[in-house]
Amino acid sequence: MSFLRPELQARLHTWREPLAWGGLALAGAVLIVEGYAGLAPLSFLLGLLCTATGLGLLLPALRRVRLAAETPAEGVVVIDEARIAYLGPRGGGFVDLPSVARVEIVSRPHIPPASAHAWIITTDAGERLTIPLGAQGADGLLDALSPLPGIDFDAGVAAVLSRRPGRAVVWRKAG
Structure with a gap:
């Protein structure tokens, strides 16, 4: 049983990859801030790695979503x-x-x-x-x-x- 309407579920399913990479970039940004404020170089470096990976994979994911047709075609x-x-x-x-x-x-x-x-x-x-x-x-x-x-x-x-x-x-x- 789902608490979301089917239209919203379909939309979230379509955007799942960009949302995941955006979430990784956001988590990395949080680690950067915490690592910088707490003088934790390992947390800071891990944050940089997560942010760079998330942002690097976000653009191709957005292209895939925008070039995907919402309605299926034949073939x-x-x-x-x-x-x-x-x-x-x-x-x-x-x-x-x-x-x-x-x-x-x-x-x-x-x-x-x-x-x-x-x-x-x-x-x-x-x-x-x-x-x-x-x-x-x-x-x-x-x-x-x-x-x-x-x-x-x-x-x-x-x-x-x-x-x-x-x-x-x-x-x-x-x-």
């Missing part, structure tokens, strides 16, 4: 080492990370919410893989695409939050 994303595969009822395919030439996020808020935003991954050969943000396993794309040098997930977050139709280039291969 499944499977990530196996450097290969991203999308299996959907109307299409799909796979791309290998070394052959990726461009990564975009397309916003189409006029379309039903389940497919309002999508990743578009274009290869060197010009093939495109379109993955809805709400597809099962799509939250793993941030970790899979993070090795691309200079990738700008903040541009994707801005595109999703803007609620306007358009494309945001998250990454483009140099040259």
Whole structure:
């Protein structure tokens, strides 16, 4: 039995990771203050470590939450080492990370919410893989695409939050 409404439970479940890292950063800040005031260097250093870890992991967690769709979409994303595969009822395919030439996020808020935003991954050969943000396993794309040098997930977050139709280039291969 829960004392929280189901909507609040769902919201807390979505934000559980950022809340945990924010709590770690806050606990570290308390240890820093107590260690400094009480001249306890071990507590001070532990506080610095906790605060740095919490803040360092808070930003990627916030990106994951903002790039996650609130409504599920069709299809499944499977990530196996450097290969991203999308299996959907109307299409799909796979791309290998070394052959990726461009990564975009397309916003189409006029379309039903389940497919309002999508990743578009274009290869060197010009093939495109379109993955809805709400597809099962799509939250793993941030970790899979993070090795691309200079990738700008903040541009994707801005595109999703803007609620306007358009494309945001998250990454483009140099040259």
